[in-house]
Amino acid sequence: MIRFENVTKTYPKSTRPAVDGISLEIGRGEFVFVVGTSGSGKSTMLQLIMKEQDATGGRLSVAGRELDRLPDRKVPSLRRQIGCVFQDFRLLPNKTVHQNVAYALQVLGAPRSRIRSTVPEVLDLVGLAGMEKRFPHQLSGGEQQRVAIARAFVNRPPILLADEPTGNLDPGISLEIVQLLDRINRTGTTVVMATHDFATVDAMRKRVIRLDNGVLVGDVEAGEYTTGSIPRIELDDRPIPTRAPEPAVADGYDDGAPTGAGSAAEADPAAHVDDEAPDGERQAAAQGSGR
Numbered sequence: 001m002i003r004f005e006n007v008t009k010t011y012p013k014s015t016r017p018a019v020d021g022i023s024l025e026i027g028r029g030e031f032v033f034v035v036g037t038s039g040s041g042k043s044t045m046l047q048l049i050m051k052e053q054d055a056t057g058g059r060l061s062v063a064g065r066e067l068d069r070l071p072d073r074k075v076p077s078l079r080r081q082i083g084c085v086f087q088d089f090r091l092l093p094n095k096t097v098h099q100n101v102a103y104a105l106q107v108l109g110a111p112r113s114r115i116r117s118t119v120p121e122v123l124d125l126v127g128l129a130g131m132e133k134r135f136p137h138q139l140s141g142g143e144q145q146r147v148a149i150a151r152a153f154v155n156r157p158p159i160l161l162a163d164e165p166t167g168n169l170d171p172g173i174s175l176e177i178v179q180l181l182d183r184i185n186r187t188g189t190t191v192v193m194a195t196h197d198f199a200t201v202d203a204m205r206k207r208v209i210r211l212d213n214g215v216l217v218g219d220v221e222a223g224e225y226t227t228g229s230i231p232r233i234e235l236d237d238r239p240i241p242t243r244a245p246e247p248a249v250a251d252g253y254d255d256g257a258p259t260g261a262g263s264a265a266e267a268d269p270a271a272h273v274d275d276e277a278p279d280g281e282r283q284a285a286a287q288g289s290g291r
């Protein structure tokens with residue numbers, strides 16, 4: 001369904017590629033997470049698939065089309081094969097839930113009768129039956145994302161791309177949204193989801209593609225976000241001084257003696273280097289989660 005062959009994307013005026021020699025294949029009906037720290041190339045990879053960006057090297061084939069040879073006039077037909085969902089929902093604020101979803105069919109020239117029958121079906125599928133007349137501002141974030149998913153799926157595209165669809169949602173709602181994407185996947189739609197949401201990735205046990213600086217560094221079936229490097233937070237438990245340094249210290253600096261209730265060891269930043277931590281963990285702690 002999607003095949004990258006040594007695909008590279010270097011943005012104009014950029015010195016290093018955002019996507020760097022990626023080769024991989026995503027089969028029809030797969031559900032794939034794309035993970036990696038901020039700036040690792042996840043969104044660029046999705047934009048290449050929908051031909052919102054053009055690769056600067058290699059070959060990319062999507063839904064039977066060689067994208068480097070696809071004339072501009074055929075891009076709309078490619079896009080009809082691909083539904084897209086984003087972190088910020090991108091709903092039309094002045095249209096109701098029904099109108100937001102119907103609009104996706106109207107622009108494709110679908111007859112009214114089909115719109116009338118299909119929109120309620122898909123709203124039911126995403127769990128929004130009864131909310132057709134609401135406007136986006138009358139919905140929670142999770143509900144807005146359901147509308148966006150309904151809109152992306154109403155045309156039953158063979159591919160659904162989701163770029164951090166849970167980025168603005170709390171963990172419980174995030175899991176519900178990914179479960180909805182999973183249901184859509186089980187209708188046969190190939191789902192590719194870029195995410196930082198390691199709890200969801202770990203819970204779903206799907207294929208995980210990992211990028212680092214544009215390079216493919218991992219591709220694991222039924223993988224975990226935590227494979228390789230868990231984004232860990234090193235807690236800083238040094239006490240925060242509750243009062244200003246003693247006025248007796250003329251230069252405003254104290255003499256290194258602890259000022260609060262903590263011990264000298266607690267005041268020493270070096271004391272917080274955990275010598276027991278394996279290299280991968282320490283590296284992950286240094287990198288952070290990217291958020």
Ligand SMILES: Nc1ncnc2c1ncn2[C@@H]1O[C@H](COP(=O)(O)OP(=O)(O)OP(=O)(O)O)[C@@H](O)[C@H]1O
Nearest residue numbers: 011012014018036037038039040041042043044045
């Ligand atoms: N339109 C653009 N023009 C120039 N450089 C870009 C553009 N979009 C992304 N980049 C650069 O390409 C690299 C990859 O960015 P990309 O947005 O694909 O990463 P990402 O993994 O999606 O990050 P995040 O997790 O923050 O969304 C980054 O160095 C970024 O600065």
Ligand SMILES: [Mg+2]
Nearest residue numbers: 042043044163
């Ligand atoms: Mg991104």
